[in-house]
Amino acid sequence: MATIDETEQASASQRVLAILRQEIVTGKLEPEQVIHESETALRLGVSKTPVREALQGLLWEGFVMAFPRRGYVVRPVGMNDIRDVMDLRMSIEPPITGIAARRRSSELVEELREILARQVDESLEFDERLQAANDFHRAIAATAGNKRAERLLCTYFDETTRMHYLFSRASNHVVSPSELDAHQEILDAITEQDEARARQAMTDHLQESNEALLRSFY
Structure with missing residues (x-):
């Protein structure tokens, strides 16, 4: 059974995922723009863990790309x-x-x-x-x-x-x-x-x- 902390973290991750997805879909986060975990966590008022988990979800969905030492980048559309x-x-x-x-x-x-x-x-x-x-x-x-x-x-x-x-x-x-x-x-x-x-x-x-x-x- 998940603990309260685990449940809250999962909820925060889903909230961050929904926000970032919407920002990518509407162009607020532009193609090839780098998404910094620390800046995003500060902006959304969460720790870096739900941001990292949300970015993993966006990677699976195909909205971002991951690069060593560069982090996550919004995927361009061709x-x-x-x-x-x-x-x-x-x-x-x-x-x-x-x-x-x-x-x-x-x-x-x-x-x-x-x-x-x-x-x-x-x-x-x-x-x-x-x-x-x-x-x-x-x-x-x-x-x-x-x-x-x-x-x-x-x-x-x-x-x-x-x-x-x-x-x-x-x-x-x-x-x-x-x-x-x-x-x-x-x-x-x-x-x-x-x-x-x-x-x-x-x-x-x-x-x-x-x-x-x-x-x-x-």
């Missing part, structure tokens, strides 16, 4: 990263979306409608609309009931969100008519419990998103 992330999403997400359609509930439909309404709402800040786009995919992944696939996809969603922050041309795509129409088509297919249509709608959406991200890189 064209191969875009291809890799989108290829992996293409392998996992369409089948997951089909399963979500088959298991559709009124709660899921209502949740997706509310999320899409936020993404469409032009009165909201870009950050909020981008988060809505991320939430839309997360809600679908959570419904399929495959926790391993959900964990993998959530990391890929964060990586995709990061690309939208890093590449200004990509950010426009999140609120474009093609993006919003694609999410509406996915929602309609799930609402009607049309598994094949939902799977194809997600496939088409990811292909189009991949092309938009690659164009933004040049």
Whole structure:
């Protein structure tokens, strides 16, 4: 059984991990920026141990790289990263979306409608609309009931969100008519419990998103 100190340390590590991940995803911590354990611990008001453990988690997730004598560096994003992330999403997400359609509930439909309404709402800040786009995919992944696939996809969603922050041309795509129409088509297919249509709608959406991200890189 874990002691109180061990439980508190694990909680602190998870909190630091969430903060640093968010700072990387939103570009606050820039590509190739060095993350110093002591400075980060002081800034976040924790000891170096939870920072070190959080950085190990980010290393496993692929958001940072470790170098001898240099420490941890925020991983840059290149064209191969875009291809890799989108290829992996293409392998996992369409089948997951089909399963979500088959298991559709009124709660899921209502949740997706509310999320899409936020993404469409032009009165909201870009950050909020981008988060809505991320939430839309997360809600679908959570419904399929495959926790391993959900964990993998959530990391890929964060990586995709990061690309939208890093590449200004990509950010426009999140609120474009093609993006919003694609999410509406996915929602309609799930609402009607049309598994094949939902799977194809997600496939088409990811292909189009991949092309938009690659164009933004040049």
